[in-house]
Amino acid sequence: MSLHYPFPHPPAGGELIEVAPGIFWLRMPLPFQLNHINLWLLRDGAGWVIVDTGFPDDGVRASWQQILEKLDGPVTRIVVTHFHPDHLGLASWLMEQTGAPLLMTSGEFLTAHVVWNEVGGHGARFMTEQFRQHGLDAKRLAKFEQRGSGYRKAVPALPEYYQRLKAGDVLAVNGHNWQIIIGHGHSPEHMALYCPELDVLISGDMLLPRISTNISVFAATPDADALRWFLESLDDMARKLPEKALVLPSHGLPFTGIQPRVADLHAHHEERLQALENSCEQAPQSAAGLLEVLFNRQLDTHQTMFAMGEAIAHLNYLEQAGRLSRSIDADGVIRFSRTLPASAAH
DSSP states (O other): OOOBOSOOSOOOTTOOEEEETTEEEEEEEOSSSSOEEEEEEEEETTEEEEEOOOOOOHHHHHHHHHHHHHOSSOEEEEEOSOSSHHHHTTHHHHHHHHOOOEEEOHHHHHHHHHHHHTOTTOSHHHHHHHHHHTTOOHHHHHHHHHHOOHHHHHOSOOOSOOEEOOTTOEEEETTEEEEEEEEOSSSTTEEEEEETTTTEEEEETSSOSSSOOOOOOOTTSTTOOHHHHHHHHHHHHHHHSOTTOEEEESSSOOEEOHHHHHHHHHHHHHHHHHHHHHHTSSSOBOTGGGHHHHOOSOOOHHHHHHHHHHHHHHHHHHHHTTSEEEEEOTTSOEEEEEOOOGGGGO
């Protein structure tokens, strides 16, 4: 089965498209190569629930103001899937505008605060040192040092309180029960929401129709097997949810076909893993030295950050699967070598 796109055209700025009874799609711009995010409004009796908030930009705030003025009732809750700026960025501002409480998982709320405050192994200085250990050159490292905290610039203010949601919880909206599904790998405790009665999954960034979600390893958890966690989360979703479920992703178009999309993502990552494994056969390689294997294009500083995190995630996966071995050279750079099968080592 291939993916099916029941809504081939996204909403224009300030427009709402009803994609299921009481579920409305709106789209906001992003100042990146990935130039949009999908946000969701859920009818909740006489009020409304917002799912994800958008990037903190004056144009996005103006669009939200227009939308809030059109709504025929108050915003009762603001649900955020995870801590990234395009999802959490305007939460504080929307809380001020609407008086609505914020609902998140603890892992995402607390990660937002440690990243913003650059403590506990999170932040620019820790990331720069992590990338140095993985072989990134001095010129590109200097750009990260000069840039400082990209997160603090992208998220001007963070909420100080929230209502916690966790795996297995049920969120009642408009007489329907939304099951909280937790995924790992893209962020610490990413929340997706599934409504069995409507057969709708709000997938956040965990399941996207055309692009592969960024999977990165952070300096605070240098040995994390984030790619394995991500793929296992997708497998769990594919087992539990019906094939005909309508998926509402944060980027791209709404689609049906969870199982074939998960299979495609497995194949994509295995192809990337094999390419990295082959590249480590002749001589030990660093994550920085393998960026061109994963990304055959020029990368700016912002893209290099994601690319390094992704390369480390794939290399950690290969090492922990016994397909590569890790060593540290005289300069303190981590390198990976192809691991020979036991029979070939004699």
